[in-house]
Amino acid sequence: MASKAKIEKQKRNARLVQKYAEKRKQLKEEGDWAALDALPRNSSPTRLRRLCALTGRPRGVYRKFQISRIMLRDMALDGLIPGMKKASW
Structure with a gap:
């Protein structure tokens, strides 16, 4: 952080x-x-x-969400990002 x-x-x-x-x-x-x-x-x-808006992490930041890959995964698994769910096939 x-x-x-x-x-x-x-x-x-x-x-x-x-x-x-x-x-x-x-x-x-x-x-x-x-x-x-x-x-x-x-x-x-x-x-x-470009820094993560939540943690300030400088690497692996998604432009669309302005958050790092780690926070994106955590938020997606918690259901905080609408329309995003874990892939399964």
Whole structure:
């Protein structure tokens, strides 16, 4: 499980990306690379990491559910995800 500080840092970076998104888009269209370099590094969407919304686990996260594979399995077995059930054949 990721530390709370790591999860909060990720949230701050996401807000920063959202704040500078329009400005970054405008500077890219103009081709003003010097001004783009002057923006904060963490305002780039490439620097965001997808984390599990429940545990903060950085690997094995499903985009559709925003949770890790482990939590997805646990929640599916408990019946918390509608329409998902254990396969049997």
